[in-house]
Amino acid sequence: MSAPAFEGRVALVTGGGRGVGAATALALAEGGADVALLDAPPALQSPSYPLTDAEQLEAVAEQVRARGRRAAAIPTDVRDHGAVKAAFAAAAQLGPVELLVVCAGVRSVAAVGEMTDAQWDETVDVNLHGAYHALRVAVPEMIAGDGGRIVVVCGDEGRRGAPLLSHQAAAAWGAIGLAKSVAIETADAGIAVNVVCTTPLDTTMFRTPESWQQAAGEAGAGEEEAAHALRVRHPRSEAYVPVERVVETALFLLGRPGEELTGSVVDVAMGLSALNSC
Amino acid sequence: MGRFEDKVVVITGAAQGQGREHAVRFAREGADVVVSDLCEQIPCASPMGSEEGLAETVSLVEETGRRAVSLRADVREPAQMAAMRDAALEAYGRIDVLIANAGIGAFGAFPEMSDETWREMIAINLGGVAHAVRAVAPHMLERGQGRIVATSSEVGREGGPNNANYASAKWGVIGFVKSVAIELAPAGITVNALAPMSVATPMCHNPATYALFRPDLEDPSPEDVAGAFGTLNPMGVPWLDSSDTADAALFLASEEAKYITGVCLDVAGGWNAFHAA
Numbered sequence: 267m268s269a270p271a272f273e274g275r276v277a278l279v280t281g282g283g284r285g286v287g288a289a290t291a292l293a294l295a296e297g298g299a300d301v302a303l304l305d306a307p308p309a310l311q312s313p314s315y316p317l318t319d320a321e322q323l324e325a326v327a328e329q330v331r332a333r334g335r336r337a338a339a340i341p342t343d344v345r346d347h348g349a350v351k352a353a354f355a356a357a358a359q360l361g362p363v364e365l366l367v368v369c370a371g372v373r374s375v376a377a378v379g380e381m382t383d384a385q386w387d388e389t390v391d392v393n394l395h396g397a398y399h400a401l402r403v404a405v406p407e408m409i410a411g412d413g414g415r416i417v418v419v420c421g422d423e424g425r426r427g428a429p430l431l432s433h434q435a436a437a438a439w440g441a442i443g444l445a446k447s448v449a450i451e452t453a454d455a456g457i458a459v460n461v462v463c464t465t466p467l468d469t470t471m472f473r474t475p476e477s478w479q480q481a482a483g484e485a486g487a488g489e490e491e492a493a494h495a496l497r498v499r500h501p502r503s504e505a506y507v508p509v510e511r512v513v514e515t516a517l518f519l520l521g522r523p524g525e526e527l528t529g530s531v532v533d534v535a536m537g538l539s540a541l542n543s544c
Numbered sequence: 545m546g547r548f549e550d551k552v553v554v555i556t557g558a559a560q561g562q563g564r565e566h567a568v569r570f571a572r573e574g575a576d577v578v579v580s581d582l583c584e585q586i587p588c589a590s591p592m593g594s595e596e597g598l599a600e601t602v603s604l605v606e607e608t609g610r611r612a613v614s615l616r617a618d619v620r621e622p623a624q625m626a627a628m629r630d631a632a633l634e635a636y637g638r639i640d641v642l643i644a645n646a647g648i649g650a651f652g653a654f655p656e657m658s659d660e661t662w663r664e665m666i667a668i669n670l671g672g673v674a675h676a677v678r679a680v681a682p683h684m685l686e687r688g689q690g691r692i693v694a695t696s697s698e699v700g701r702e703g704g705p706n707n708a709n710y711a712s713a714k715w716g717v718i719g720f721v722k723s724v725a726i727e728l729a730p731a732g733i734t735v736n737a738l739a740p741m742s743v744a745t746p747m748c749h750n751p752a753t754y755a756l757f758r759p760d761l762e763d764p765s766p767e768d769v770a771g772a773f774g775t776l777n778p779m780g781v782p783w784l785d786s787s788d789t790a791d792a793a794l795f796l797a798s799e800e801a802k803y804i805t806g807v808c809l810d811v812a813g814g815w816n817a818f819h820a821a
């Protein structure tokens with residue numbers, strides 16, 4: 267991960283305030299990229315965990331700068347297309363964005379008949395519309411410029427049915443359909459668009475009673491029961507994918523020279539992808 | 545005796561096209577129906593149903609000797625989907641089958657896609673399916689029975705150039721359907737998706753869609769575009785008839801399909817054979 271594959275290039279990372287987004291941003295900085303970080307949205311109703319705030323986002327930017335690269339921390343609500351456009355305009359101070367990493371996402375757990383409108387709306391707005399907004403701004407800029415690389419990070423519920431996560435699955439499957447469509451349209455434009463799907467990560471978003479109960483398949487289950495259930499579920503008998511493995515995969519896709527690899531979904535899924543029909 | 549004698553079937557997007565065909569076919573097999581539609585044209589969308597069209601669906605159902613309740617309802621609004629459910633329960637006391645069919649066509653090159661073209665597509669073709677299912681699922685769970693069929697598309701099985709919004713919505717429908725299928729399976733309720741190729745409805749037969757398939761012609765006719773449509777599937781069929789997808793929907797809703805759930809059934813002249821999964 268230390269090769270300066272991204273020297274002089276500019277990356278924009280949504281959801282860059284922590285977790286996979288922040289880790290990817292720092293790895294890109296180590297590889298020589300300047301990084302614009304989008305995160306720190308306004309309050310939402312559906313997440314049962316704290317969202318990233320502007321201070322945390324700025325702290326990641328500081329870590330980028332500590333690696334000798336430039337950074338812009340841009341608090342952004344990715345649900346708002348205008349705000350995303352403004353964030354890209356602000357990122358342009360670093361140079362044209364050639365690397366886009368879509369990590370912004372929210373998570374909640376709900377049975378379909380009990381799901382609130384906020385759970386549906388916020389999931390679709392952030393996880394699907396947010397991805398669209400970023401791609402919609404980035405793609406024309408990349409076409410007009412020297413092309414680019416786009417990686418969309420989704421949960422494994424984008425690959426199969428996921429009980430109590432039908433809203434999450436709808437948004438993730440939708441994001442994959444979006445990425446593949448854009449990959450076809452941009453295949454001759456020097457742009458590669460790929461998706462990384464991961465089984466659960468032990469990050470803030472997942473560290474909630476509702477996620478533990480969903481993973482364990484029983485009400486009242488806690489962290490231990492969830493980890494046990496995930497170990498049983500995964501062919502590789504570990505509960506959580508290390509964040510670094512996701513980062514490595516994203517960097518591989520961002521750093522590839524040609525556009526032969528586009529429109530793909532790469533599963534980092536502890537062997538669960540062996541259950542996929544292909 | 546039909547397969548759906550005295551069953552109650554709720555269908556969204558029923559003022560024309562596949563939704564109307566589903567309604568008439570279920571009625572011919574003995575079902576009473578609730579048919580809904582927005583009955584309003586959204587500017588970016590392919591030609592949509594009207595109040596007259598919905599009334600025509602009602603009379604076609606009544607000609608079969610079955611009952612039809614119709615209402616204008618916007619699938620983008622969860623409260624209106626709840627009102628549709630309530631109308632069905634008030635009229636018939638139960639819902640046996642939900643066909644979440646309402647959908648629009650609207651396309652464009654991704655780098656130029658308008659916000660409206662993106663947003664309305666996701667709101668109707670994906671959100672609309674979810675809101676209909678969210679409204680009806682508690683009732684089906686309470687009864688411990690039910691059948692749900694949601695309309696996806698072959699474009700929900702691959703990327704769709706000029707159709708990023710449509711592909712996204714239709715992929716989303718499949719992920720949603722598979723998730724809900726797992727949730728409702730213990731109650732014996734089946735939830736499946738239907739993935740047709742082009743169907744001979746106003747969504748397919750309109751000047752804008754024709755122009756997409758034959759950009760080289762000024763004012764292409766159905767004959768001009770049939771060949772281009774036909775190249776999408778190995779059977780070389782330009783478009784299905786609505787009765788072809790109704791056959792599949794009725795099967796998925798039937799007693800014979802009681803152990804079929806979480807499926808996305810391709811009705812596509814073999815187009816699906818090109819897909820990896």
